Amino acid sequence: MxxxxxxxxxxxxxxxxxGRVALTVVAVALAAALFTAMLTMAATAQxxxxxQLAKGGPLAGIQVAAAxxxxxxxxxxxxxxxxxxxxxxxxxDRIARVRGVDVVLPIITAQTLMIWPNHVSTGKxxxxxxxxxxxxxxxxxxxxxxxxxxxxxxxxxxPDPGSTTEVDVTPVLLARYGIPSTRAARAVGSVVELxxxxxxxxxxxxxxxxxxxxxxTIVGVVTQQAGSGGILASATLAxxxxxxxxxxxxxxxSDANRSPYSGLFVIAKGLGAVPQVRxxxxxxxxxxxxxxxxxxxxxxxVHVVEIVLGGIGVIALAIASIxxxxxxxxxxxxxRREIGILKAVGARDRDVLRSFLIEAGxxxxxxxxxxxxLGLALARAVGTIVDxxxxxxxxxxxxxxxxxxxGVATVIGSTLLALVAGSVPARRAARLSPxxxxxx
Amino acid sequence: xxxxxxxxxxAVAVLSIVATACGSTAAQPTVSHARPAAPYRYVAVGGTDAxxxxxxxPLLDAWPQQLFRTSMPLSAVFVNAAVPxxxxxxxxxxxxxxxxxxxxxxxTVWLVTGDVLAGTSPAAYGAGLHSLLRALRRGGRTTVLVGxxxxxxxxxxxxxxxxxxxxxxxxxxARVPDATSAQATVTAYNTxxxxxxxxxxxxxxxxxxxxxxxxxxxxxxxxxxxxxxxSTVGSTLVAKAFSAALRGATGRTSP
Numbered sequence: 001m002x003x004x005x006x007x008x009x010x011x012x013x014x015x016x017x018x019g020r021v022a023l024t025v026v027a028v029a030l031a032a033a034l035f036t037a038m039l040t041m042a043a044t045a046q047x048x049x050x051x052q053l054a055k056g057g058p059l060a061g062i063q064v065a066a067a068x069x070x071x072x073x074x075x076x077x078x079x080x081x082x083x084x085x086x087x088x089x090x091x092x093d094r095i096a097r098v099r100g101v102d103v104v105l106p107i108i109t110a111q112t113l114m115i116w117p118n119h120v121s122t123g124k125x126x127x128x129x130x131x132x133x134x135x136x137x138x139x140x141x142x143x144x145x146x147x148x149x150x151x152x153x154x155x156x157x158x159p160d161p162g163s164t165t166e167v168d169v170t171p172v173l174l175a176r177y178g179i180p181s182t183r184a185a186r187a188v189g190s191v192v193e194l195x196x197x198x199x200x201x202x203x204x205x206x207x208x209x210x211x212x213x214x215x216x217t218i219v220g221v222v223t224q225q226a227g228s229g230g231i232l233a234s235a236t237l238a239x240x241x242x243x244x245x246x247x248x249x250x251x252x253x254s255d256a257n258r259s260p261y262s263g264l265f266v267i268a269k270g271l272g273a274v275p276q277v278r279x280x281x282x283x284x285x286x287x288x289x290x291x292x293x294x295x296x297x298x299x300x301x302v303h304v305v306e307i308v309l310g311g312i313g314v315i316a317l318a319i320a321s322i323x324x325x326x327x328x329x330x331x332x333x334x335x336r337r338e339i340g341i342l343k344a345v346g347a348r349d350r351d352v353l354r355s356f357l358i359e360a361g362x363x364x365x366x367x368x369x370x371x372x373x374l375g376l377a378l379a380r381a382v383g384t385i386v387d388x389x390x391x392x393x394x395x396x397x398x399x400x401x402x403x404x405x406x407g408v409a410t411v412i413g414s415t416l417l418a419l420v421a422g423s424v425p426a427r428r429a430a431r432l433s434p435x436x437x438x439x440x
Numbered sequence: 441x442x443x444x445x446x447x448x449x450x451a452v453a454v455l456s457i458v459a460t461a462c463g464s465t466a467a468q469p470t471v472s473h474a475r476p477a478a479p480y481r482y483v484a485v486g487g488t489d490a491x492x493x494x495x496x497x498p499l500l501d502a503w504p505q506q507l508f509r510t511s512m513p514l515s516a517v518f519v520n521a522a523v524p525x526x527x528x529x530x531x532x533x534x535x536x537x538x539x540x541x542x543x544x545x546x547x548t549v550w551l552v553t554g555d556v557l558a559g560t561s562p563a564a565y566g567a568g569l570h571s572l573l574r575a576l577r578r579g580g581r582t583t584v585l586v587g588x589x590x591x592x593x594x595x596x597x598x599x600x601x602x603x604x605x606x607x608x609x610x611x612x613x614a615r616v617p618d619a620t621s622a623q624a625t626v627t628a629y630n631t632x633x634x635x636x637x638x639x640x641x642x643x644x645x646x647x648x649x650x651x652x653x654x655x656x657x658x659x660x661x662x663x664x665x666x667x668x669x670x671s672t673v674g675s676t677l678v679a680k681a682f683s684a685a686l687r688g689a690t691g692r693t694s695p
Binding site (some may be wrong): 115174 | 497499500505508510512514515516517518519521522523524526530533534540
């Protein structure tokens with residue numbers, strides 16, 4: 001008997017008992033959907049949690065402060081800082097040469113006065129109404145590498161990497177204007193004035209602060225941990241403000257940040273290289289922080305959750321496989337006479353075995369495929385609801401990916417389980433003698 | 441409406457599920473690539489009024505800030521070099537170096553009160569202003585707008601000193617000129633402004649006419665109640681006068 005004959009026999013069996021086959025396929029599909037949806041949602045949750053821990057940056061990200069390290073706290077995630085120590089280009093170059101460093105991104109902060117001339121606080125907004133001018137910090141990073149820094153966009157977009165007329169703001173800054181995080185997106189499109197102050201002593205000896213002002217459009221709302229400040233801008237814009245302030249009279253403005261860089265964001269070549277890179281940077285003379293221990297702990301917990309959820313899905317698939325076995329046993333019982341005739345006209349044991357295994361495999365594959373698609377759709381639907389809720393709260397949303405490997409593995413796994421489940425009735429059918437089968 | 445049944449219907453349903461599963465619903469961050477505009481630099485040289493003086497919110501309401509807000513392009517950079525109670529001689533030391541370092545496109549100059557209260561003679565004022573404007577013009581590369589003095593009765597600081605009451609940290613002269621001699625001084629100053637502007641290529645912003653017409657028209661008070669500084673309304677009036685002059689000089693009709 002050829003493979004095509006075996007397929008034809010299996011198809012005929014399916015057509016004769018469509019209700020039973022459909023129910024069996026639905027059972028497999030539901031189990032596969034459960035398995036796929038749970039693991040997809042677990043993976044999404046893991047990504048969201050780790051992203052939160054890494055503040056939107058890469059997991060192997062390390063923050064370097066413009067301060068000396070405290071040797072007693074080496075290795076802790078967030079050590080206290082030692083004495084202030086400027087970061088200049090020489091230090092950046094030395095850190096870039098530390099073994100295990102992949103990328104070094106300088107962070108520039110600039111003291112900034114922000115005027116929002118057209119801001120009108122509505123009665124619905126919480127907080128004070130008349131805060132046209134606030135004093136904050138502008139954080140400048142190389143925005144062409146924005147995905148590598150701990151910044152999460154919640155509305156709008158990032159400024160152009162070289163722009164001097166676009167900024168993002170944080171919900172914390174907006175709160176100072178009486179805008180709650182749930183209405184943060186309304187700030188996008190507003191034009192603000194940004195002033196960098198400079199201390200100056202006039203010819204008559206009086207202290208004066210004169211500012212360098214620029215205008216910028218708020219193009220997005222972000223939560224960011226790249227530096228301490230409520231305004232995210234291109235490195236070009238922050239550098240201009242920083243240099244203006246740093247060039248002032250130190251006797252008038254002793255608090256002005258004169259370190260060329262206020263910090264660095266260093267990315268190690270993988271999570272495993274983080275301890276080595278941190279040690280190297282501390283040897284250069286700067287304090288570092290990274291959530292490496294926390295991330296490792298959370299990853300362990302999330303893997304346990306994944307194993308439990310995956311286990312539940314596998315149990316569901318196993319139960320569905322028992323359904324396949326039961327359906328095939330019933331088919332064997334009903335088709336004994338047909339099996340006997342097949343064997344009487346020359347069909348071999350393995351031909352009968354093959355026909356029943358094909359039937360089981362097809363049911364497993366079709367059920368697995370439908371279930372995988374259904375599971376992904378379910379995960380998407382849940383992800384959309386959660387994303388809408390989080391964004392409505394002014395938080396970063398979630399993105400449910402398309403786990404191709406998981407989908408393919410689920411279909412293959414469903415098929416294999418069905419084949420295993422179908423092997424018992426198939427073998428029983430194959431072992432039937434023609435005489436015994438025809439007599440009954 | 442198309443109704444599908446049987447295998448075709450099942451196929452369409454499966455494709456719908458695939459499309460739902462594979463479609464992306466989360467917004468992805470995007471980065472625009474707008475070309476930065478050409479630099480436009482504006483520096484304000486002035487005294488107390490240019491720093492916002494006694495307006496409701498000096499940073500928000502200072503007239504150079506209003507001029508920057510309403511009449512400069514989005515890409516403009518503005519430095520407010522003003523020093524309270526500055527004279528022309530003081531500005532040459534305190535403000536000109538910063539201004540020249542900025543290589544400005546536009547400079548506004550309004551320095552009257554400090555010199556009137558310091559008792560600077562119109563001749564010395566004119567000579568100092570001429571040197572100042574010539575330096576700021578940078579050989580014609582910078583558009584310089586210079587404001588003249590409003591009528592003595594509306595000149596910030598002078599009014600407060602004449603009142604003899606609370607002097608609001610002003611450097612009032614020991615002998616404050618009376619209204620008649622003060623107006624004569626203002627007139628002489630305005631002649632000096634016109635002469636210095638004409639000889640250096642700077643443009644005069646006629647605040648004398650602008651304030652006079654507002655006061656004559658019964659408009660709101662240009663000075664704050666103490667007379668020491670411009671009110672917010674006065675700041676806006678001065679900003680509008682400079683804005684009109686800037687439009688006339690550059691042909692620019694909007695920021």
